[in-house]
Amino acid sequence: MGTGALTGYIDVAQIVLYVFWGFFAALIYYLVRENKREGYPLESERSAHITVQGWPPIPKPKTFLLRDGTTFQAPNFDKPEPPYAARPTANWLGAPIEPVGDPMKAGVGPGAYAMRADVPDLGFDGAPKIVPLRGDPDHEVASDDPDPRGKPVFGVDGKVAGKVVDLWVDRSEAVFRYMEVEVPVPGGTKRVLLPMNFTRVNYPGGLWDFATGRIKDRQIQVRVKSLLASQFADVPTTKHPDRVTLLEEEKIMAYYGAGTLYATAERQEPLI
Secondary structure, three states, rough: OOOOOOOOOHHHHHHHHHHHHHHHHHHHHHHHHHHHHOOOOOOOOOOOOOOOOOOOOOOOOOOEEEOOOEOOOOOOOOOOOOOOOOOOOOOOOOOOEEOOOOHHHHHOHHOOOOOOOOOEEEOOOOOOOEEEEOOOOOOOOOOOOOOHHHHHHHHOOOOOEEEEEEEEEEEEOEEEEEEEEEEEOOOOEEEEEEEHHHOOOOOOOOOHHHHHHOOHHOOOEEEEEOOOHHHHOOOOOOOOOOOOEEHHHHHHHHHHHHHHHHHHHHHHOOOO
16 A cells, blocks of 8 residues: 555545535535525515525524623514515516605615614714714815805705705715705705715816816805705704714605606606
8 A cells, every 4th residue: 555545445534525525515515504604584475484595504593792891682573674565566476566646755765774873873983973073173165166065955856955054074084975965845944964965066167168267256056966956855864963874874865866757747757
């Protein structure tokens, strides 16, 4: 027998190869099973008594200790789902759903959101990451950038929805996340957050104004294509005037997202 041979048919290298195969198979099994801590079991349209989990099965619950001292258990079979109002468009399994009632508040389609924690997103120092400029003297609008504070906000219908009163900055990323807009409501006004990625801040004018340097002489405009001016009054608000929680961010973004499809009836029609 050669060097490393245990018998006439088995040697050390062969055993090591078999051990590696077994370890790799067990690793794949473990990773696929751990991947099912979120999102499983799947819901079945046939019956509420059917558990759709596939193979391998869902792992046993594990408790995770978070930085703030709280705990989180996954999988969490009692995790609440966001309320939504929708019905199937046809009487067959897998049929698309359509909103019931006000589609902007139905919580479906582009207006769907997740039930995140109802606490602010915190930075490494334990303080909220997203705050208004009025409470953060370390950040300001760059002198070369347009400052939308005090400027009107226009909806997709070209009407004025409200006025920008402040900007909310993400101190961890040093970027502006929201505009705070004061909008009229019956009996007064209220303040809502407008995500920056749903806005366009510009100086109306032509190429000649830009080339001659007169572009900044024009009035700054803040335009939003996802909502009509009248729909800003129903944007979800925050519980605290200077704080926004993860759940509130979800609801705010979902409302503007819903407007991309449901703000007008024409947006729900097919394009020809």
